[in-house]
Amino acid sequence: MGERVVDWSDFPKELWSPIGKSLDTGIDVLRFRSVCSSWRASIPPSHPSSPRFPLQFPHPYDAFPTYICQSTIYCIQPLDSSSTSTAATSSHIKGDLIKVQESASGKLRLLEPLASCAIHSYPRSAKTLNLLNFRIVEITKAYTLRFGSVGRAMVEDERRDILSYRSVPGVNKVVMFPNSAWTNAEGCAIFVIFLDGKLGFAKYGEDKLTLVDDQTSDYDDIIVYKGQFYVVDRLGVVFWIECSSLKLVQFSPPLCGLGSRKHLVESCGALYVVDEYLDRERGRMEGNRSYFNRRRELHNTIDFKVYKLDEEWGQWVLVKCLGDRAFILGSDCNFSVSAQEFVGCKRNRIYFMELEESRAFNLEDHRICDLAFSPDPPSWLYATNPLM
Incomplete structure (x- = not known):
């Protein structure tokens, strides 16, 4: 037929x-x-009341005007030039991971996929991108808290320059949900984990940050999983956060791992904890404000172990092989990808940042190596047609 x-x-x-x-x-x-x-x-381009980034946010230390900046991670893949259909792609053509941050004025900036710093090595002529020549898929969103220089007034016209402002020190992770093209900003909730392990919460429009379970300073990471907020503590216990009451409900048993830092990753619909082992014990800060007067302790990563949550039996299962998947532990978000879809990405690896350098951990032989990127920029950087 x-x-x-x-x-x-x-x-x-x-x-x-x-x-x-x-x-x-x-x-x-x-x-x-x-x-x-x-x-x-x-349909309109988005909900008329959807969040516009940078989004104003109560400063954790009641000091400077603060904004949430959003960046989006995409897979960008050239279309098969031999096909007559622009929607067709060749399975052997690999794509690139790109991270893009947009200001309220529409200014775009390319960021390092593992970090939140700008890329400066691409050609100056690379300012446009023809979407007809590429397949672009959104992978995830990431968030950071940024503020302006001390003593400098923040007015509406300066929002366009927020991309150049510094990250708020003492903050470990920021997550926001919901946030889609049809989200009403008034329904957005934001959680912040500080370097001292405390968990903060705010809704859109609030002028004060609320500490969740302020007697506890033991949280390592937070993620949006299946439309809900989940947080993990240093023992590997995962809690579900009930936003209306800010109650933490235990979702998993403690982890058997003895690592120093826990990371939450969603992969193929399942929840994982990546247990990171450091060369020495990681201390906690005594207070968020102390961050301004004290250098952050430096540690070297020596090992990782990966655990998958078996929700049916309520137990953690040690994972010795990720198959084709690779886990990316970024400075502002964690996610997983299929290694065969991306240039320079290898299966069964954990990519992470250490001392401002990108590294790769091989889960098979437990070796850590520096990333060696190709000196040639990807071809999409030389596109000559408008982005939109």
């Missing part, structure tokens, strides 16, 4: 808007609205 050719103009009009509004990511909404003028008119 031959394939049936469907004319998009015959697609029922009453389905255009429901389908378009079921798309979560901005890049998917952009694709939908790019099909034709009728589809573009059926």
Whole structure:
């Protein structure tokens, strides 16, 4: 039986808007609205009250004007030039990981995928990107807290320059949910983990940060998993956070691992804890303010162990092989990818930052090596057509 050719103009009009509004990511909404003028008119680019980043946030230390900056990590893959369809891709063509941060004025900046610092090595002529020549898929979002220089007033016009401001010291991780193309900003919740292990919370529009379980300073990482906030402590106990009451409900038993730092990673719908072993015991800061007067202790990573949560039996299972997957432990978010889809990415690896350098850990032989990137920039940096 031959394939049936469907004319998009015959697609029922009453389905255009429901389908378009079921798309979560901005890049998917952009694709939908790019099909034709009728589809573009059926839905707006986003919710009229969706968050606009940088988003004002109460400063953890009641000091300087603070903003949440959002960056998005994409897979960008060249389309198969031998195909007559721009939607077709070749399975052997690998993509690149890119991290993009956007200011309220629309200014874009490329960031290092593992860090939140800007990339300065790409060609100056690389300012545009033709989306017709590439397949772009959003992988995840990452968040950082940033503030301006001490004594400098922050006014609305200066928001466009927020990308150059410094990260708020003493903050370990920031997560926000929900945040899709159709999110109303008033429904957003933000959690912050500090370097001293405390957990802070704020809703959009609030002018004060609330400490969650302020008697406890024992949290290492936080993640949005299956639409809920989950946090892990130093013993590897994962808690589900009930946002309306800010109660922590134990979700997993303690981990058997004796590592110094725990990381939460979602991979293929399952929850993992990556237990990081350091060359010496990691101390806790006595207070967030002490960060300004004291250098952060430096440690070297010597090993990782990976555990998968068996939710049916309520126990942790030691994972000795990730298969084709690779885990990325970034400075502002953790995620996993299929190694065969990305240039320079190898299977069964954990990529992480140490002393401002990118490193790779081989889960098979437990060796750590520096990353050796190709000196040639990816071809998409030389695109010559408009981004939008």
